Amino acid sequence: MSRTQIGENIHMFKCPLCGTKMRMSGEQSIVCAKNHCFDLSRKGYVNLLLSPVKTEYNKDMLQSRNLIIKSGLYRPMTELLGQLILEHTPITADDGIKILDAGCGEGSHLAQIIDNINSRSNTQITGVGIDISKEGIQIASRDYPGITWCVADLTNIPFTDKRFNVVLNILSPSNYTEFTRLLTDDGILIKVVPGSNYLIELRKFFYGKTDKQEYSNDRVIEHFGDNFHITNTRQILYNMPVDQKNLEHLIRMTPLSWRAADERIQATLKTRLDSITVDLTVVLGKK
Ligand SMILES: [Zn+2]
Known part of the structure; x- marks a missing residue:
């Protein structure tokens, strides 16, 4: 139990x-x-938010995301992160590796990463996931009881200084002041940001050829570089087949659909989407 x-x-x-x-x-x-x-x-998590926060990440969306991540859409990314953590974390004696996922959502990325590390190494892993969404943390604690789950604010993370060897920040906003405070001196920050072709098929369906389609992650990576010393950058680009029964969950899981017109979403639901592009940039940095 998470408790x-x-x-x-x-x-x-x-x-x-x-x-x-x-x-x-x-x-x-x-x-x-x-x-x-x-x-x-x-359910086995702790809520350390000082006041309740309403997020756009509602239960249905998080449940769709949970199904899609479990279906393996991000598996190449979580495998790479498992590998990077083992390669770049100095293992301190018997203490093992302590990983914080800051903005963990419904928890499946962190769970897959820990599974991956456990399949490669005997190193003791302590996993902690925080998110501002209570609904996300509820799903996480339901599905992954071996990890510590906590509803918390990214700007006021309820852990003491230099606690973590690794901070993960996957498709989620950053707070570099807090990440710096929480990492050990030789700890690593791994941030995953979408590339310009990320879920491009959905963008095309939702927006046609409007400027919402254009996306560059240059500024996000530049901002990372202003706060952390970048030691590695990796590109992940692949196509994953889409099971038609998962199409609705794929559409529901992404904030892309929030801004799309409803008729566009309905039309997309009726189309056949054979595969979806995952394009991500992984940036690894030290203090
Ligand atoms: Zn107090």
Whole structure:
């Protein structure tokens, strides 16, 4: 159960209100030195948001994303990340590798990456996933009880300094101040950003030939370089066959469909899409 995971990793937590260390208070909650108390959910995650946040990532979308990631659409990416983590993380004695996925969504990327590392190495892995979406963390704790899951704000991450050897930031916004604080001195930040052909078939269906189709990740990578020393950049580009029964989930899972006209989405649902392009850039950096 994730609740046990939280107990085992309680020394990593800090109070999001006052910054003091936290401890378990019975089985149901965690509490800081100044008695700020946060309940553990029955599902096994902890909610450390100070006020509830409404995100556009609703339950249906996250459930669609969960199905699509499990179907293997991103497998080449999660395999590469597993390999990069093992290659670039200095393994400190018996301590193993501590990985934070900042913006983990429904958790499947982190779970696949940890599975991949476990298939290659005996190194002890501690996985922690945070996301501002409670619905995402609920799915994550339902499906992957071996990982510590936490609803939290990226601008106020509830863990003490230099806790993680690896921070992952996959198709999600960044907070470089927090990533710098949380990483060990020799730790690595791995960010995954979409390339210009990412899900290009859906862009064409939704937007035709409008400027929304154009996308460049140059500025995002430049901003990474302003904050971290870039040591590796890798391109991942492949086509994955689309199972027709997954087409609706593929459409629902992406924010691309939020801005698309509804008739476009309906029309796309009726088309045949044989394959979908995944185009991602992986940037790896150190402090
Ligand atoms: Zn506190």
